[in-house]
Amino acid sequence: IFFRVSTWLTSAHDRQGALNLTPKGCHNHFSALASLSTALFEAPAMGTASNECSLRDEYHDIIAKEIDIGVELVDEGVGGTYFFTTRTAKEVRKVAVFKPSDEEPCARNNPKGFSDDVDGEKGGIRPGDGWLREVLAYRLDHLNFANVPETLEIKLPNRLFAKADLQKGCKHGSLQRFVRSGDGGRCKASCDVGPRAFPTEDVHRIGQLDVRLLNCDRHGGNALVQRDACGGVRLVPIDHSYILPRDAADLDFEWLFWPQSKQPFSAETKDYIARLDPERDSEILRQFKVDEASIELMHAATLTLQVGSEHGLSLRTIGRFLRRERMYEPSEFESAVAEARRPLEQGGDIDLTRLEAVLRQQLQSRCESPLKRPVQCRPEMVRAGSGLCGAEYAERSCCSEAEAEAEGSHGASSDFTAFTDEEHSDFLD
Numbered sequence: 001i002f003f004r005v006s007t008w009l010t011s012a013h014d015r016q017g018a019l020n021l022t023p024k025g026c027h028n029h030f031s032a033l034a035s036l037s038t039a040l041f042e043a044p045a046m047g048t049a050s051n052e053c054s055l056r057d058e059y060h061d062i063i064a065k066e067i068d069i070g071v072e073l074v075d076e077g078v079g080g081t082y083f084f085t086t087r088t089a090k091e092v093r094k095v096a097v098f099k100p101s102d103e104e105p106c107a108r109n110n111p112k113g114f115s116d117d118v119d120g121e122k123g124g125i126r127p128g129d130g131w132l133r134e135v136l137a138y139r140l141d142h143l144n145f146a147n148v149p150e151t152l153e154i155k156l157p158n159r160l161f162a163k164a165d166l167q168k169g170c171k172h173g174s175l176q177r178f179v180r181s182g183d184g185g186r187c188k189a190s191c192d193v194g195p196r197a198f199p200t201e202d203v204h205r206i207g208q209l210d211v212r213l214l215n216c217d218r219h220g221g222n223a224l225v226q227r228d229a230c231g232g233v234r235l236v237p238i239d240h241s242y243i244l245p246r247d248a249a250d251l252d253f254e255w256l257f258w259p260q261s262k263q264p265f266s267a268e269t270k271d272y273i274a275r276l277d278p279e280r281d282s283e284i285l286r287q288f289k290v291d292e293a294s295i296e297l298m299h300a301a302t303l304t305l306q307v308g309s310e311h312g313l314s315l316r317t318i319g320r321f322l323r324r325e326r327m328y329e330p331s332e333f334e335s336a337v338a339e340a341r342r343p344l345e346q347g348g349d350i351d352l353t354r355l356e357a358v359l360r361q362q363l364q365s366r367c368e369s370p371l372k373r374p375v376q377c378r379p380e381m382v383r384a385g386s387g388l389c390g391a392e393y394a395e396r397s398c399c400s401e402a403e404a405e406a407e408g409s410h411g412a413s414s415d416f417t418a419f420t421d422e423e424h425s426d427f428l429d
Helices: 053-064 131-141 202-212 265-277 280-288 292-310 317-320 332-340 352-363 401-408 419-429
Strands: 002-004 068-073 082-087 092-100 151-156 169-175 223-227 233-237
Touching: 002 082, 053 092, 082 332, 092 151, 131 151, 131 169, 131 233, 131 280, 151 223, 169 233, 169 292, 202 233, 202 265, 265 292, 280 292, 292 317, 292 332, 292 352, 332 352
Parallel strands: none
Antiparallel strands: 002 068, 068 082, 082 092, 092 169, 151 169, 223 233
């Protein structure tokens, strides 16, 4: 379906400058360039760092040129996700990704048959709340440190879609800038590339965001590999519908299995983490009416990240502290939060002062020595019949020179280095 944006009123906000492209009344002509509130685009807590044209400005340019915009349902995934594409005489180009609230996984108008309002929750996040978390991930990525694509709140007319949202009278959801690869090709998912070429700094930046926001869905398909014209690589985190859960039972951190997560934080990343202000982040979430259970858990996770970074812990160690090792056993983070929680008669909330003391006691004992040299990102399987067995038959990895020499004494080739018992256990976990 292609439509002409210039036939709609681009009006001001319902909340924080939401982009509203729904028809208003029965007027014959609409002002296509009505001013938008700048609230949504104001600098977050530490400002913004982006030199490219904003998504709002790009839409104004499309409106001014009266370019047709197409709405295309994406085949991948279980939710109703749509590409917005522009069509000119020269090309059809993807501009943005739209996720309506009523077509999310298990929501009432899901176009792919996944509708289950009762059992569709994940981490206490209800179907229909994911679009807001997409917007919040961008708002809480201060300075665009983790490289979350620009994401806006938007409303569109029902008539553009196969299923109308009769409850809201329009399609209400998130609009995210489409991520292009600088070399002209399509961005691949990280799981289709392997972590060998991933910049350590990018892994750490995405990881700290996932820890702060307790991401329940950072699998290999939710981080894109963006290449520039010179072959350089950047990671771009997408799909944040399952951040800010009400409980921490179902966290998913794909980067735990990337060797870069075991490297120490850079001075820049440590400084950024130290400057985070969970109190101010909590106020942003309250403006968007996020429930208090999610807010206090975000505050606790940010505190955990800051204490862990202060004690020199790696991203992997902090991630494993938060994530459950076994499905039905609480993580160390959950246990620490439970220990710091006040009795029900006193409110039942988390005593953050008590939590910080518990975290310092538990995390300061986790001393780590940095790796002597970088680990390979994607282990290589040893060929069958090479004479290796057991743990020696596991994966190729980089370890210390002493370990490499020790491995050579077991009959392996001189360039073969295997996981230590601890590293092998970490990888399998």
